């Protein structure tokens with residue numbers, strides 16, 4: 064029941080419930096049944112179009128705050144891996160984009176509707192291409208599974224902000240509301256997903272990797288590196304661990320799903336990109352607080 068409204072992947076819902084014009088029906092349901100139907104309708108309240116608009120505005124806000132790696136070799140490489148993964152991802156056709164935050168700390172995050180960010184620290188710590196692809200695949204899976212829309216909907220309803228909901232649904236204040244929602248994502252307030260969503264992003268991310276031809280063990284290996292890094296330099300993984308469950312449990316769950324699948328692990332380009340990053344000025348540290 065939890066995410067029964069995912070667009071394009073729930074066979075049980077009749078097509079008429081997927082259109083924008085059905086918003087009023089869905090809102091009526093929410094008004095009539097209150098919290099009792101929030102789980103059943105969690106995802107469907109925020110349309111794909113709304114989600115993309117919120118993500119577009121959040122992306123502009125993140126861009127204004129975060130230093131980016133602008134080196135064309137590094138950017139082109141990360142984007143090419145992202146595009147190949149997206150071609151193997153399900154879900155709505157989001158306008159995915161891939162940006163690199165010039166931060167030393169190891170982290171990655173996705174905004175609603177397509178913008179994916181990976182920190183330079185996460186590329187630095189990766190030992191091969193499959194590990195980096197694993198990080199990106201996990202974030203793409205959050206987008207494809209519409210976790211942000213689900214979270215936004217739950218938070219909106221739980222807080223009883225019906226005016227806000229109305230605006231998200233296309234009422235008079237829609238643009239302003241989209242900006243407010245974008246700000247919540249841009250400032251990391253909505254970037255902590257539930258444990259179930261994280262497990263799903265690991266599972267779906269591994270499947271996306273497999274379909275795209277990479278060894279899904281790359282994601283497992285990246286989590287193991289994080290675990291080791293926790294002991295060596297805890298501050299470098301602090302941000303990641305504040306928004307993700309502990310790597311230990313994730314490794315075990317993932318291993319049981321992946322089985323013996325194998326695929327591409329590395330490329331000369333990955334090693335070239337690592338050398339290029341070494342030549343660039345050192346990354347920034349994330350601002351604290």
Ligand SMILES: [Zn+2]
Pocket residue numbers: 201205256261264307
């Ligand atoms: Zn995640």
